[in-house]
Amino acid sequence: MTDGSLRQELLGLQANNPAVDRLVEEIIGRVADKWTMLLIEILTEQECCRFGELARACTGISQKMLTQTLRAMERDGLVTRKVYAVVPPKVEYRLTDLGLGLSKAFCGVWLWAEGNLEMIEQARRSYAERQAAEGTSA
Amino acid sequence: MTDGSLRQELLGLQANNPAVDRLVEEIIGRVADKWTMLLIEILTEQECCRFGELARACTGISQKMLTQTLRAMERDGLVTRKVYAVVPPKVEYRLTDLGLGLSKAFCGVWLWAEGNLEMIEQARRSYAERQAAEGTSA
DNA sequence: ACCCACACTCTCTTTTTGGTAAGTATAAAT
DNA sequence: ATTTATACTTACCAAAAAGAGAGTGTGGGT
Numbered sequence: 001m002t003d004g005s006l007r008q009e010l011l012g013l014q015a016n017n018p019a020v021d022r023l024v025e026e027i028i029g030r031v032a033d034k035w036t037m038l039l040i041e042i043l044t045e046q047e048c049c050r051f052g053e054l055a056r057a058c059t060g061i062s063q064k065m066l067t068q069t070l071r072a073m074e075r076d077g078l079v080t081r082k083v084y085a086v087v088p089p090k091v092e093y094r095l096t097d098l099g100l101g102l103s104k105a106f107c108g109v110w111l112w113a114e115g116n117l118e119m120i121e122q123a124r125r126s127y128a129e130r131q132a133a134e135g136t137s138a
Numbered sequence: 139m140t141d142g143s144l145r146q147e148l149l150g151l152q153a154n155n156p157a158v159d160r161l162v163e164e165i166i167g168r169v170a171d172k173w174t175m176l177l178i179e180i181l182t183e184q185e186c187c188r189f190g191e192l193a194r195a196c197t198g199i200s201q202k203m204l205t206q207t208l209r210a211m212e213r214d215g216l217v218t219r220k221v222y223a224v225v226p227p228k229v230e231y232r233l234t235d236l237g238l239g240l241s242k243a244f245c246g247v248w249l250w251a252e253g254n255l256e257m258i259e260q261a262r263r264s265y266a267e268r269q270a271a272e273g274t275s276a
Numbered sequence: 277a278c279c280c281a282c283a284c285t286c287t288c289t290t291t292t293t294g295g296t297a298a299g300t301a302t303a304a305a306t
Numbered sequence: 307a308t309t310t311a312t313a314c315t316t317a318c319c320a321a322a323a324a325g326a327g328a329g330t331g332t333g334g335g336t
Contacts (some may be wrong), residue, residue, distance in 0.1 A: 015270040024251040025172065027258060032247065034163065051283050062325055067284065077261025087333045088281040098257055105250035109170070112243035114160040119236055120165060123215025189313055200295055205314065225302045226312035 027098045030076065035061060035069040037106060043079065043095045051091050072110060144256045168214065173207040175244060181217065182241045189229050216240060237270055 030036075035058065042057045045051060049057070055066055068091060074077045078099035084090040094104065168174075175198065179189060180195045187195070193204055208231060209215045216237035222228040233241065 020236055020252065020255065021253055022249060025176065027255070028145045028175060028247060029172045031251075032175070037166060037170070038163065052281095055283095063284070064286095064326090065324065066231065068324095075265045076258050077265075083283095087331080089283050089331090091283065098261070100256055101254065102247075102250055108243040109166060109240075110162060110248040112240055113165045113169075114158065115162055115166070116236055117158065119178055120214050121161075123236070128211045128216075134236045137198040144326065190311095193313095200314095201314075202296090203294065205295095221313095224312095225304080226310085227301085229316075 023133045027076075030072065031078075031102065034067075035065055036073060036078075039069060039073065039102045040078070040095065040099060040106060041110075043093065043099070048092055054093065073099070086114070165214075166212065169216075171207075173203055174211060174216075177207060177211065178233065178237060178241045178244065179248075180218070181231065181237070186230055186232045189231070192231065211237070211238065 016036075030123050039054065042054060046053075046057075051066070051070075054070070055061065055063065058066065061069075070079065070081070074081050076098075077096055079093050080097055082092045082094075084092075176196050176199075177192065177255060184191075184195075189204070189208075192208070193199065193201065196204065199207075208217065208219070212219050214236075215234055217231050218234055220230045220232075222230075
């Protein structure tokens with residue numbers, strides 16, 4: 001248990017291929033940002049959304065970021081974008097199977113965060129205390 | 139299957155408490171960045187690392203970002219920081235149980251990314267093609 | 277004739293992020 | 307006396323990200 005066996009065991013896949021690793025890191029960096037995760041969650045809860053619905057559901061997002069994030073997700077094959085040739089315009093977004101798979105994968109992280117909220121907050125408090133203590137003694 | 143049952147089923151926890159949701163989002167935003175994920179991976183592979191070892195293992199990171207990320211991780215209770223009062227200085231970092239839990243949670247995302255690399259790259263190619271096609275016709 | 281939807285797009289400005297490089301402390305080695 | 311090693315910290319600067327807000331196209335309602 002002192003070596004890399006845990007990750008290997010958990011991953012159970014190819015031995016560290018540096019090229020694959022780099023790609024994986026790039027994809028995770030791309031995909032693991034706040035808005036992407038939020039949009040995935042929203043689209044998991046309600047599978048078909050229009051642009052405006054997403055804007056309302058995704059509190060605090062700007063139009064710009066919404067468009068940008070959705071485009072990136074479309075590019076990566078996480079969502080489909082269906083444009084209706086009507087006026088006023090109508091566009092529907094929904095997760096692809098790929099996107100749904102990512103949603104499930106993220107679920108573990110959500111669970112962890114939900115389950116450990118208290119511990120994290122406590123860690124922060126005690127860190128702050130330690131800092132304060134150092135401040136007074138130093 | 140048309141409503142939010144999937145997430146509820148997968149999460150199986152409290153009904154959407156907005157305050158909790160916001161905290162969870164904040165924590166995920168904090169924790170799901172490139173360097174944090176990389177450091178967690180490194181510290182999962184080798185449970186005890188000195189600052190310099192991390193710097194070497196985490197290719198491309200600057201001292202500044204390394205210190206910054208490690209401090210944030212310490213603050214959130216993901217790593218412990220053990221300082222030896224020697225000269226030259228010696229500091230050892232290792233994951234806490236909380237950090238190890240997050241490592242496992244991230245594992246699902248790594249697996250997803252590794253397992254779907256090909257699909258993502260293909261999605262990107264076909265998106266690029268569609269863009270190019272629109273460019274010529276429009 | 278005019279305004280409203282809706283889903284953007286564009287420009288401009290502010291904020292945040294991250295890199296570089298230099299500085300710090302100190303004991304041991306040369 | 308000078309250098310070396312280590313783990314930082316600080317100051318400065320460039321680049322990238324994100325927000326605000328106005329503009330766009332068009333068919334239908336008034």
